[in-house]
Amino acid sequence: MSDTEWLDGDERRAWRGYVAMSEMLEARLGQDLRRAGLSSADYTVLVLLSEAPERRLGLGELGAEAQWSKSRVSHQVRRMQERGLVERTGDADDPRRARAVLTGRGAEALRAAAPLHVAGVRRYFLDHLTREQQAQLVEIARSVLPHLGPAPLPPELREGRGGEEA
Amino acid sequence: MSDTEWLDGDERRAWRGYVAMSEMLEARLGQDLRRAGLSSADYTVLVLLSEAPERRLGLGELGAEAQWSKSRVSHQVRRMQERGLVERTGDADDPRRARAVLTGRGAEALRAAAPLHVAGVRRYFLDHLTREQQAQLVEIARSVLPHLGPAPLPPELREGRGGEEA
DNA sequence: ATGCCGAGGTTGACGTGTCAACCATGACCT
DNA sequence: AGGTCATGGTTGACACGTCAACCTCGGCAT
Numbered sequence: 052m053s054d055t056e057w058l059d060g061d062e063r064r065a066w067r068g069y070v071a072m073s074e075m076l077e078a079r080l081g082q083d084l085r086r087a088g089l090s091s092a093d094y095t096v097l098v099l100l101s102e103a104p105e106r107r108l109g110l111g112e113l114g115a116e117a118q119w120s121k122s123r124v125s126h127q128v129r130r131m132q133e134r135g136l137v138e139r140t141g142d143a144d145d146p147r148r149a150r151a152v153l154t155g156r157g158a159e160a161l162r163a164a165a166p167l168h169v170a171g172v173r174r175y176f177l178d179h180l181t182r183e184q185q186a187q188l189v190e191i192a193r194s195v196l197p198h199l200g201p202a203p204l205p206p207e208l209r210e211g212r213g214g215e216e217a
Numbered sequence: 218m219s220d221t222e223w224l225d226g227d228e229r230r231a232w233r234g235y236v237a238m239s240e241m242l243e244a245r246l247g248q249d250l251r252r253a254g255l256s257s258a259d260y261t262v263l264v265l266l267s268e269a270p271e272r273r274l275g276l277g278e279l280g281a282e283a284q285w286s287k288s289r290v291s292h293q294v295r296r297m298q299e300r301g302l303v304e305r306t307g308d309a310d311d312p313r314r315a316r317a318v319l320t321g322r323g324a325e326a327l328r329a330a331a332p333l334h335v336a337g338v339r340r341y342f343l344d345h346l347t348r349e350q351q352a353q354l355v356e357i358a359r360s361v362l363p364h365l366g367p368a369p370l371p372p373e374l375r376e377g378r379g380g381e382e383a
Numbered sequence: 384a385t386g387c388c389g390a391g392g393t394t395g396a397c398g399t400g401t402c403a404a405c406c407a408t409g410a411c412c413t
Numbered sequence: 414a415g416g417t418c419a420t421g422g423t424t425g426a427c428a429c430g431t432c433a434a435c436c437t438c439g440g441c442a443t
Contacts, residue, residue, distance in 0.1 A: 056332050062343050064373045065351035068358030069342075071374075073239045075284065075365035085401080090429070111391065118241065123430060125393055130428080147391050147438050166222050176235075177228055179360045185231035187353045192234030194345045199241035207230045208237075251431085256399070277421065289400060291423055296398080313408050313421050 076175055083171045087164040092127050093136065094168065097153065097161040100137065106153040109142065113151060118200070136160055242341055249337045253330040258293050259302065260334065263319065263327040266303065272319035275308065279317060284366070302326060 058066055081091050089097070099116055100106050108116075114124040128151050131137045136157035142148035153161075177185065193208050203209075224232060247257050255263070265282055266272050274282075280290040294317050297303045302323035308314035319327075343351070359374050 057335060058338070058343075061348065061351060062339075065346070065354050066338055066343065067371055067373045068355050068362075071284075071371050072358040072361050072365070073243075075362065077239075078284070079365055081401095092429075109391095118237075118244070120431075121392060122394085122432075126430075129393090145391085145439080149392065169223060172224070172232055175365055176361055177224075177232065179364055180231070180357060182227065184353070184357050184360070185227060187350070188231050188357060189234050191346060191350050191354060192238040194350065195238050195342055196234075196241065198345055199238070199245055199341055205233055205237050207233045258399075275421090286401075287422060288402075288424085291421095292400075295423090311409075311421085315422065 079175050080168065080171050083167055084164060087160075087167055089160060089164050092123075093131060094161075094164060096127060096131060096151070097136065097157055097164075100151060100153040101158065101161055106158070107140075107150055110149050110151060131157070245341050246334065246337050249333055250330060253326075253333055255326060255330050259297060260327075260330060262293060262297060262317070263302065263323055263330075266317060266319040267324065267327055272324070273306070273316050276315050276317060297323070 077091075084091055084094055095117055096113065099113060100108055103112075110121070110124050110128060113119075113128075114121055117124075119127070128137060128139065131151075132139055135154060137151045138154050140150050140152060142150055180188070189208065193204070196204055196208070243257075250257055250260055261283055262279065265279060266274055269278075276287070276290050276294060279285075279294075280287055283290075285293070294303060294305065294315075297317075298305055301320060303317045304320050306316050306318060308316055346354070355374065359370070362370055362374070
């Protein structure tokens with residue numbers, strides 16, 4: 052708990068290094084996806100839907116998993132619907148609730164983009180880290196995430212193991 | 218160098234953890250800045266200009282330091298100019314070149330926002346990491362950045378020390 | 384039944400970023 | 414001089430995300 056108003060040398064290195072890395076990573080991966088015709092947000096939605104039971108999710112749940120505002124979810128789903136990547140259906144029980152369903156076209160787009168995206172994640176990132184560094188990163192995320200909001204830890208990071216090698 | 222098409226358990230944990238953390242961090246810090254009347258991009262430009270000799274920078278150099286496209290730089294500087302945060306001057310030598318100069322209003326905005334932003338960086342991030350984890354992060358950034366583009370490492374990360382404690 | 388409130392979503396306006404096309408100037412060659 | 418090319422920047426159209434205002438319906442108290 053440093054008390055200065057500015058970052059000292061070590062903190063500064065850590066912070067600027069992290070920022071430079073994360074901005075570049077996002078830029079590269081976003082580029083690749085865009086070339087495949089999808090935005091990062093599109094990709095996220097497609098993945099979440101494809102992992103959901105019946106490939107369908109209420110807009111609320113979608114927003115909760117992605118940590119998005121309801122407005123963002125609404126716009127995103129509308130745009131994807133206009134492109135035929137998802138469909139919308141009402142909920143039988145509660146007419147207020149809306150749900151998004153993965154379409155064939157959406158599933159296809161995901162199948163096409165996923166291997167490229169995964170390759171990018173490796174090529175730009177994971178391939179350059181040792182297993183130990185990957186474990187350190189998990190610990191870092193676990194340390195930081197609880198202080199970033201009401202969101203529960205993503206399933207991958209929940210409880211159990213500390214940081215150990217493969 | 219794994220050869221599968223998908224991420225295995227450890228890789229997946231590392232990647233999803235990292236993504237969750239970086240998205241939340243950006244969201245929180247962006248929120249705070251926006252409440253102070255600045256976007257993250259505004260803040261970046263103000264910092265770069267304030268650190269530059271004579272508080273002035275050619276648009277090209279600005280773009281190089283921030284790793285932005287020239288189009289992005291152009292739009293960004295125009296908008297900041299319209300709000301009085303920067304001014305533009307031509308270059309005496311080469312009429313093609315344009316330069317941005319920090320205005321009084323810009324310097325003021327930065328003075329007002331910086332402590333809040335720094336506090337956020339600590340509160341959301343650095344305070345929850347040990348010095349050792351900060352050092353690990355620096356090493357990770359140094360491992361990854363060279364593979365993300367033509368950009369030279371930011372000055373903070375250049376050569377010399379490995380990862381050691383404070 | 385009436386009235387209020389909260390949950391779930393939508394909408395419109397606006398700021399930001401990307402891409403592609405474009406313009407102007409300097410440098411170099413012949 | 415004239416042509417070609419690279420450099421540095423601008424512009425317009427469009428996709429994305431935020432905010433604030435709004436709408437609709439269900440639940441509940443009185």
